[in-house]
Amino acid sequence: MKNKLFNISPDRSKYPTIGKDGKPEIDLSSGKFVKIWQGPNHPGVTGNMSLELTVSGDEVVDAKTHVGYLHRGFEKLFERRKYIQCFPTSIRMCVPEADSNEYCLAVGTEKLAGIDVPDRAKWLRMLTLEMSRLQMLLRIVPGQGGTMGLGIGVQWGMYLRDLILDRFEELTGGRIYHMYILPGGVRGGLPEGFETRLEENLKDIEKFVHRIDNVLYQNAVFRKRAMGVGYLDPSWVDEYGVVGSNARAAGFKRDVRKDNPYLFYEQLDWEVPIKTESDIYTRARIRWYDLQVTIDLIRQILAKIPKTGDVRAKTPNVMHWKIPAGQTYVKSESSRGEFGFFMVSDGTDKPRRINLRGPSYTHAVPLLERMLINTNIADVGALMVSLQTCPPEIER
């Protein structure tokens, strides 16, 4: 006879039973399942979103993502704003990496209006895009350790990110939101001595790159918890539209900078890092390689940037600028993957429709719902950070 006192863990081999449609049958009234809301007020959730988890023991059997907590109706607001007024609004669509928004909107406007951008402005755009990617990676690389209780890397990363934000402040005047890239070019050239100061910061960051390798990637606890957990099946990559570092960790060489080169990325010498294990550890590792590639790219850009020349092409008076009718799709590579703007103009001074397709849209909603099943509840936060879900670009 079973001793009821010591029978702490019930026999879970029989449930959840698989129903006729191949999905587990979940009957909440049976008492075998518990529904847990993770978020929006939860430290383990990336940003302001929430997960509705049905758990059996500590294993997730069903998951739903709830978004919309940051919905501001940007795409409606654009209909009321002139093209130049869209810029300060658009950069708030993805908060941690705001320059991709500006870049895509500026290039889309230029394509519709048929404006050529001076070479120096293109180089400066590349510099800001790479710096923006660098500060995002400095947030996310140690952040992966932060989800597993390793806070030291987060402190280092935040400190170094602040140094890059200082350079941004010098260049553009703003820490997070820059409004530096405008249709026709950029707002200004590099300040005096900017290159040397940025180079000093890059040296600091390089030291950090080697330290974080020892502290995070060689850490026994991190390896044990991250290796083999959160497996992204390569067959899901096309099914769910996975892009960026998540696809690169699954063995797909996907980088818009290489595939459809924009600006002057063809003139730079670099390789796309690829791995095939496709678990949390590999995705974190890919970002570590990305960090090194980004530092290398910034150095190459700084060496090649022209010292003189125009930074902005002449545009008509922006308050009365009527963009010819047309439709276009612009994409760029953000730190999370392909970042695209679908723009429709109807020939007036206000855009008809601007639609943002952020990589998190599929990563955080259909893919995450699929991947959470059979995950231990303690790994949910780590899984979300490893997919780099960013709520503001899902709900806009």
Place this chain on the structure above:
Amino acid sequence: MKEILERINQQFNCSAHEHQPENLSWVQLDKKQLVPLLSYLKHTENFSHFVLLTAVDWIENNEFQLNYLLTNHELHQDIAIRVMIPRDEPEMITAHHLWQQIATYQREINEMYGINFPNSPRVNESFLLEGWEGIPPMRREFDTKKYSEETFFPRPRQEGKDPQTHMKQKLYPDEE
């Protein structure tokens, strides 16, 4: 890419054309031909990556425009499929069986534009809004400023110059 477009034109009797500098092609199609074309592009022409589904409201033509964007990762080419549906009966055939992720897009469009996708999973669940009543917000006739002024409490404007006329007088005094 040209051969692919010619094959599409022959098979589906439409006018696909290239938009060269952006590696982007456009196809305009009838509503019923959409799912066969998507299936053809996915399985035969290797457009395996579904990028986005979005809607545009053309209220003056009484039409909704639906855009399906696909990418071929071997040729690095994009193809955008444009489908016009009448505004009076906003209903579209679902395509979620080809790519799982389309169900999410359809859920958003159903909420934002009121376009129905029968048989799409969870399509009637709210996605971004909660407890929304009235016309879907992304439709052209919905006035967001009026709604905001009626619903929320706008802080009264400070006494002083009107920024729009003041800037105009200061920056562009000659223009109308």
Place this chain on the structure above:
Amino acid sequence: MSEETKHNNQPENTEESNKFPKEHLQKRTVYSPDGEKIEIDPLQDYYLQDRPERRDPRYRVVEKFLNWARSESLWILGFGTGCGSIELPPLTTPRFDAFRFGIAMRPTPRQSNVFIISGYMSIKTLKRAIRSYEQMPDPKYVVALGSCTINGGMYFDSYNTINRLDKYMPVDVYIAGCMPRPEALIAGFNKLKQRIKEGRAEGANEYVQRFDEYKANQKQIIKDWNMPDYNW
């Protein structure tokens, strides 16, 4: 609002409890895997049914000392409601070092006494923010970050974000800017400390006094109000 109307507007508990059609708020019986029978009445188990009460200074002599102590331990609720929350992590790093002001991040409302509304509030977040705010123990303070909490800022014409935060919950300190820099945040916290020391940070008491007014405003925009009025 006069005393009489206030009394009339006061909702009755019996009516309130019948108003929730939501399944998870109904009474039910569940069985544990071991066969144990558990009866659940969510509204009785999870929520208190009393109206909030005003917190008056009890120890008048030592109240100054208590206020000083309160001002030196500001524990922030780590709920990033908007984009301003991206400037909160740098505050905890050695560069800005908010710990020297006694500021620390806490994961749950039950342990914190400062609620930072970091930017715009969509209606869906406002609902959660109100619940989090009400669950915080007294004395509690609200710091509103950014222009969007003052007058709507960038999103003044948006259909899903509120324009003025002070219509829905009492605000002690506003920090203007879009977004405010970490230095501005520290200056704002110092201002809040000063107010607490002077005994002027009475947001929680104001919420109790004008409770019906706040609830009416909240219910006006939160269309699917499926939670109890009092959930502390």
